[in-house]
Amino acid sequence: MRRSRRHDHRRARCWPREAGLHAADLQRRRPRSDGARAHGDRPVREFQPGQGVANARAHPHPNAPEGRPIADPRGCVGLTATPSAADLSQCVHCGLCLQNCPTYLLTGYEAESPRGRIHLIQALNEGRVEANAAYRQHLELCLVCRNCESVCPSGVHFGRIMEAGRAQLYERASLSWRERLFRRVAFHEVLPYPMRLRALFGALLVYQRSGLRRLVQASRLLPGSLRDAESLLPDLPAPFLPRWEVYPAEGKLRYRVGLFTGCVMPLVYAAVHAATLRVLRHNGCEVHIPRQQVCCGALNVHAGEQEGARAMARQNLPAFLDRGLDAIVVNSAGCGATMKEYAELLDSSAAAEFGRLTVDVTEFLASIELQPFRRPVHCTVTLQESCHLVHAQRIKEAPRTLLSSIPGLKLRDMAHPDLCCGSAGLYMLTERGMSTQILDDKMRDISQTDAQTIVTANPGCMMQLERGVRRAGLTAEVKHVVELIDEAYRPA
Ligand code: SF4
Ligand code: SF4
Structure with missing residues (x-):
């Protein structure tokens, strides 16, 4: 199937000049138009009761050539505010990751590819570029989906590089007072405190159920960014408040x-x-x-x-x-x-x-050996593989195995189920344009499956796909894999 991707991301075009790297360092490359993937069916690690599962970073990369030494990440580096030279040097610039990078597929720019970003981070690390606005945009446009990590034959720990790269960036870049305030409030004053979060979402629940939401939406009173954030929020349920520990x-x-x-x-x-x-x-x-x-x-x-x-x-x-x-x-x-x-x-x-x-x-x-299901679930579903499941945790088969075992359920694969949906945590708010382009491509792939249900394994993906369903005018519902299993356990 041909993948149509647009390459109109203007910010990328000005980058090499502004950031001070020679343009030849980061040439624009044409994405492959045949949509071919650089990887086949990767080996996956599955949970063995009693043994547990460590993360993908703790193991030699499944695609690494036999016998090639891979640095033990736990032994040599932790997550610091300085990307490790050892991590950066693992990239051999082969470019095999490029066709799996959603931002490269859309823009066609080397600076929006994993290899380009590694190059940039290395350049900042070595003092060859400044953490200016263009540099910042290239790092922030990364979804940290880790698709590149999944296919890299050298076992580059891209997620860790990007996380440290961003920490370094925000240490050096000058942020506006609004950005500093947002980061302070969101990351330090709200997220760590469940009661504050509950109060915030309680207020949003009242806002939605009192009819105020309809009024605000009709009046278009909210400024653009807040309106976008508000439109992402699904209808809130009563919260999950466990009675027992x-x-x-x-x-x-x-x-x-x-x-x-x-x-x-x-x-x-x-x-x-x-x-x-x-x-x-x-x-x-x-x-x-x-x-x-x-x-x-x-x-x-x-x-x-x-x-x-x-x-x-x-x-x-x-x-x-x-x-x-x-x-x-x-x-x-x-x-x-x-x-x-x-x-x-x-x-x-x-x-x-x-x-x-x-x-x-x-x-x-x-x-584990599951109890027998009690009833069939008659529906056609398609699976969006959440990036942090398939790429960061390298779990590909488990959701499919479970879905395929539900009687009555038909699993119909979309094209590129392991390509990001554009959610990526706060990315769907902060990088609205790119997130929406990625989502629209994803919804085209989904609509070709005629699935009634889109299943995934992450709340951010669920929120983004629900938005995609509304944008594409589909009637499909979005569910977590475990909700379908639960359905099959309901009394017949
Ligand atoms: S990150 Fe890996 S796949 Fe991508 S260019 Fe570097 S070595 Fe090659
Ligand atoms: S993490 Fe995702 S968006 Fe970022 S460079 Fe890798 S493939 Fe591209």
Whole structure:
């Protein structure tokens, strides 16, 4: 299938001159128009009960040539505000990642490709360029989807490079007072505090249910950026507020697991948590939902706010460890990826243990013997593989295995299911133009499947795909994989 991508991103055109690199360093390359992928079916690691799963960074890259030494990331570098020279030097500039980079596919600019960004970060590291506005735009336009990491034959840890690169950028760049205020409030005053988040979303719930939303939308009173943010918000449900800290297993106890609830998920997608809890208990899990847990820190890490993320990680470790858990189950791919990499934030054995115990809910369910389903789920679904599941955690088969096992369900693949939907956390708000272009391409791929349900494994993807459904005028509904499993367990 041919992939149509536009290459009209103006900011990219001025970059080589403004940032002071020789244009030949970052030549514009034409994206391949045949949509061919640079990788085949990658080997995946699946959860083995009792063994746990470490993150993708802790292992030799699956595509690395046999015997090629890959630096052990945990041993040599942590997540710092300076990209490591060892990490940067792993890139051999082969360009195999380019055709898997959504921003390169759309712009055709080397500076919007993984290789170009690595080159830029290295140049700043070595003092050859300044952290000026153009430099900043190229780093901020990266989705941190880690698709490039997934296909890189040299095992380049692109996610870690970009996270450190952004931390370095925000240390050096001069931010406006509005940006500083936003970062202070969002990353330090709201995200780490569940009660403040709950109050904020409580106010939004009243706003939506009182009819005020319709009035505000009709009056177009909100300025552009706020209007965009407001339009992204789905209709809020009653929040997921667990009554107990420990829910017993139904029937024979098989596993003792923790459920990580996260910051926004219980307030926006409460039904996903409720479904996860039911499915786990039905499959013999005693489920612990510690009250002391807080946001995982993923949004902070991606925005280069590592200190805030460390503080949250420090709070999550004692909340889950020492409970004798077999696994810490998480149903948000973005959170899971960060939690598996806590040892890069905190150089401690407790952080490594936390990462070892963390499993995505699909990874966990696909690795255990499931109770028989009670009823068929007659629908045609297509799977959008969340980037932080398929690329950061390298979990590709688990959601498919689970979906294929549901009687009555037809799984119809879209083209390029592992290409980002343009959500990428706050990216869908901060890089609205690029995010929308990526989303529109994704919706074209989805509409060709005629699926009634789009399934994915991350709340940000769900929000973005719901927006895509509205934009494309489709009638499909968006669900988490675990919601369909839960449906198959309902009484016939
Ligand atoms: S990141 Fe990997 S795939 Fe991309 S240019 Fe560098 S070595 Fe090649
Ligand atoms: S993380 Fe995604 S958007 Fe960023 S360079 Fe890699 S493939 Fe491109």
